[in-house]
Amino acid sequence: MRLKYNLNGHWNFKLDEHDIGEKDQWFSRALAYEKEVTVPHIWQREIDLVNYTGIAWYEKQFELQESFKSKRVFLCFEAVDFHSVVWINGELIGEHEGGFTPFEFDITDAISFDGINRLTVRVYDPADNAEIPIGKQGSWYTRVSGIWQDVYIESRSGIFINNVHVHPNIEEETAEVHVNISGNTNNIKLVEYSITNHMDTNHILTLEDEFDEKDLVKKINIPNVQLWSPNQPHLYDINIKLKDGNNRLIDEYKTYFGMRKIEFKDGQLLLNGAPLFIRGALDQSYYPKTIYVAPDDEWIQKEIKTAKEFGFNLLRKHIKVELPRYLYWADRLGMLIWAEVPNVIKWSKQSMKRFQNELSFMINRDFNHPSIIIWSIFNEEWGLEWDLANDQEKQEYVIKMYTYLKELDPTRLICDNSGWNHVKTDINDYHRYFTLPEQNSEWKDDLDYYIINNPENNYVPGYIPKDEPIIISEFGVWGLPSIKSLLEYYGEEPIWFHNLGDDTHREDFKIPLTAYENFKKYQVNKVFGDLENLSKFSQKRMFRSVKSLIEEMRKRPQINGYVITEFTDVEWETNGWMDYTRSVKQMFENAKNFNGNLVVMANVLKHNFWSEEIFTCDVIISNHDLLPISGELIWQISGTNISGVIALNEENKAYIQIQDAIKFAVPVVGDASFYHLKLKLILENGVEVENYEELTFSTKVEVNPVTVFPYKMGNQFIEKLKLNGMSITNQFEDAEVVITNVLDAAVNHYNRRGGKVLFLAEEGDQLTDKGLFTFRRLPEGESWDRTSSFNYVDCSYFDGLPINKEMGWELEGIFPDYIIPISNYNKLGGTVGRIVYMFGNENTPKVSRILSGYFQGWIGQFGTSMIVQNNSSGILTLTTWKLIKNYGEHPIATRVVNKLIENLISGKA
Template identity: 45%
Template structure:
């Protein structure tokens, strides 16, 4: 083993805002300074949170020794961004690149009894041509000596850049390494190698085959100091997530040098063909999470191995088998534990912003450095090059130069590492890729039909459309590598983590494109008591619980739709943890589980039982037929038992059944697997369909679906009048019993209308009630004082942060959820009444539109809409006084859903009752 002296620990630190350090010769001593601890991200100190530019570090080192035949190197694991290094006032090197290791040789003539190491770090404010990832663009910036530093003594020559390439089908390893340093005419005759078990998960693993041997240089080819040979390893165990056998290779040079090198590795292969992924020749389905690896206090580094282990174990508990390390070169220790615990990794380099030759040069160098450093990690199965054209200025479809660059980059990565899969431009238009991946953001249940259509038509149906025009798919595996919805954290819990203070990132640390109100945590405090939000949610804790419950419901439906498709090769959900203001994590920022954690594996595990429901809402007496989709981690198809039951909220079972069906690791579809008649009930209520899958008597999967059952609607004399322009809807109202012949309208009557003109306003002014069904928004020709905001109807990252909410108490004991779940299926609005300003995109232009907060201030907001941290507010059901009467305006799709949704009919009846002050009594 080489002798090492760690330099992590206390250093002197001093910022240089006027950039005068070099002029004033700070490399000879930085003078008055403060003491910090390396690894050091200077943004961790709030007084340097916004500091950009130069800073100086100094370390005093005694007792540095080195034998005459060896050499000394100063080794930095990562410095962001540019580093200039002096030893005892003598410059020994410069480096740029913020994520990967570099080193400089220390001339032994420079070593004194007492030594001074000085590093100038420069992280410029104008970083558009620097690979940065999301630090400083979306989240808090990272600057400084942010990974370990050490001095290492090495013989001459010494071993570097050891690469191990498993050739699984032939049970052999390709081994290559470089011989570097002065040889002093000493002859290296060969090397000895030994391979021994290293670990299996958390346990040390000593059993298994050991391999060793001696390789003579005369028997192999050596080119440009690079040694390459093949080692036979018969019987070696393969590495896979369920059994992550990790081995340790030690190389020792013979004669001429005493150097040795130790590397861990796993014996595995990854490949794709015929639209599927294979790990060690076995088909694998990716169940992944995007992981940006920011932390609530240490920003960009995990504080301990225990933290890393906990994260990976939590990921496995949630059913994940892969983490996509998003535009960040991950910490070596994290990758080591991914190897050891069996977590697959999709690695991705940090992006730059501005398309220039210098930016591209830096990016490609950083990409190569990442691959060089991490080549031997078996957990890494995919390299990305670009993400969503970041750095390509979102013009790949039209720019031939950029297309050529992306294709060349793909080919470069394949040359550097032909053993792994490469994704050229994750999520967006592809040129040449091993993975045809998509980034698709939908919010469910609101966009359930659009999501199904997108999966079937856009993704599965037309893979070529995910390529730049002129390029086409070659049957690559299809993966949705980004999707997901938000679930807000408990802000009081966050403050508690920060000792009662508001986190620095409550003021969004991103650049201008991330300063929308819904991306700022501080917006929550400004808006919670407005727009009916506090009335619906009562307090921050309940807001967090219901927001997370809504997130669970949406994510479950998103994932299950993909898992029902045999053509899909996997998915990567956004994301593993919350990151500062972005709260779509399955864990919160402190790595604590959100609501529903214990049930995530029901739809995200290797085994699964999924139901295809015609709807979630039924009339009593309906005959219900449900298809089932089954998965089990089995080597072959086997019989399985499916048990189902219909239960009430108190878990009382009202119906049940079971059947024997076939199941395997391939998706099996069973039509009409469950059939039942909805029982008679007294009032609309929630029920649950419970599902269980048993193999050989052991339950391997469970799941459940939310349902409502509703008795026939009875319409008494409601003193109402229908005045709608939509004749089809008028007929629907009549069939449902709402439309009743009336000779005249009294001043106290309630009028249902799909428009709002002076006649209806005068009716309200005289003491009448008007229910304005405004679901068609700005398409309505007569809508009086109302303006509407049309929500994004298709794929939308912004809308994926949104929530529809309702003050359910207003409707009494109807089965409604504050966070509006499947009971509103078919009723979710496409329009809202905007209370706050918003942006509208048209013809690639952004148009600023205006909201009207005074409406919310003067109305009773019964139901509303917000995005993210309670921004972008709008109303979807509001009650206003107008003269002596009232106007109830809703954008819920009552017209569209009345004939198909039992709950919609009861909701309309409730609106009529409440508006005429015959409010239903709330039942506890």
């Protein structure tokens, strides 16, 4: 019925840096263009325009077929960023603002059917975009400007269907169809509804109804209804025809929908009445060469299938209106979607008007996608200027927007302000960034005492939770990608290596080029050899960390789900499970072992054991699909004959805890070493899942007697030195090594005269006497910046000890709170959180051997937690690892101190 003419392809293009085009009437004649471009077109894809903001002109010439002549003709844009003015044959047609959603113009009276038509579009994307819905484009990552989605012409009757919204009702097995019509409806007498299974021509039902109003609402019974879910994503096509009194067709409109229901009750999400547990990933939908659009449908399908292979059932489309084709494949393949409108930056009446318009258009366009189960209004108060808790006007606005959305769409859940202070919401979600194993105890406490036991803390004072489901909708850790692979993919160094975000996101660790500069300068090369090797260790560490973060959440049934940050890397931000080119990072092919619908976990309380200690732990089964757990659990300690089998016959519960399931005496081992506690769950229906925990076992060994002076150390530490075979003196001149947490004149004098000093500086800035060393306290508690960090160690200095280069669970409880800063850094000072600019010491790597380093992101914010310095005759080893209280108790801490003493005696540096 409707004819469509695609206008994608070659267009003429010209910049208008001085805004003279409209004054000089470029629209009135053929454009004196600078280049030919292919629409859809993001001009930042061109290297010379990557930083250009302002005005550009597009022109396309076309001829229309005679068949268009008897209809109204509409010019349709899927999205243009940001402001558009449109002319046909020099005649002004209209203008539009908003960069993410469709708009159209009736051009019937402006076009010619007898020759060539000239379409001219002036696009303005201003540099000052604070009051424009932008999301992260231009602020964090590459900006997007231009006619970046499809353009086409469509013929319609004078009376036509604008849109169709389908409200599924699974209890009644009905679909309530809302039809919105444009034009004079007097001639419409009948409306025909035809429903089929998706891509099936056999009608399930066809019925006609007499027309009696402009906005039709028709409740249609669907026989033998099939529900939509991620496991069975069944879709229905619906074709609606408008007919006149002679049964002649006036207009027809096709769309599709799914029968599903999303709700919550008593803190539990329900999909089609059954418990739903979210296993999601933040997806910013940026692409390495095409920026804001997926290269093709095959790319989209592969992404969704990979997400399912990882164990995800949801993608949170982060502050971007997703492409309709992506949403189609999410519907078709069964991937849940959490959708968010792009944020503005500045709070103003104008920005909120634009924001609400974009949100409304997004919901109108995407209403029928069954995959979308949640709409977000705000993200972390972006656009509310981070003052929601103190501003009643903004609180009232959030409530107003929640109510407005519920009226627009009563079929979905709404999150008012993702991650932070809530006012009125269906989801109590949190953004919590912790780094494991460094912050293991802090993460557990945060889950138990902040999130689970005190959910009201996540609401604006005066508002309380009402059993909304708890979801951790952002968390994660960085893992550096292979630079070699990126260069091979691009064929050259990508421009975003310079970081194309604004000044608020240009710290050194967010700029990939920093890695080239600092890799050798800070001695990182001495541990990892090259950047390619560093990326492998960084990814291994990332895998361990997110595995543990997720497992701790799954051990707590009060948490209804989580959304990892993030699905893929985006330019400089490298916390994706795939890199920017969609290559899976190391070890993540096994992600389903901790991120699948069925997961078995050992609830170990610590990871490092002495021989003959008694190991005991519970086993927890997280069972999101509510499978009957009938079968057996097999466990084994790798490299030993220690194992066991546990018979299981449990109901189909979401959470099962088997107390003291595993118990054994740690064997006497020849030397400290790594071991794995391996778990395998085998169910009678053939389902098998595996998992593991990393452990170390150590046997206490005698050390060569060394005379040490524990200068100003506590009695408890001194006694532990004795128990470990050290001879104690209280005189500098008798000491082979001085061990101290004080660097005063006496120690410096001893060191300069050839003495060997082990300076245990774990208290950092709390030390009164620390010589000329300065320290930086690492962020405590929740910290996005810290999740980009990487602690590493030169294992060659600790030969024979089970320590990974990417410091892991073997150093649980030992990780430093302080580092010696080498690069400059900032910290927040005072109750108002003003930035205090602090300084590092770039000279440290020139005069020290760095044994253990800390950096963020792309080797920025660098510091060290262990160094060796030689003066003319003495040696000083300084470490901020937490060794004093752990010595004699923690097997690896004990061996580390003994090894540091041994290396000082031997003069190793």
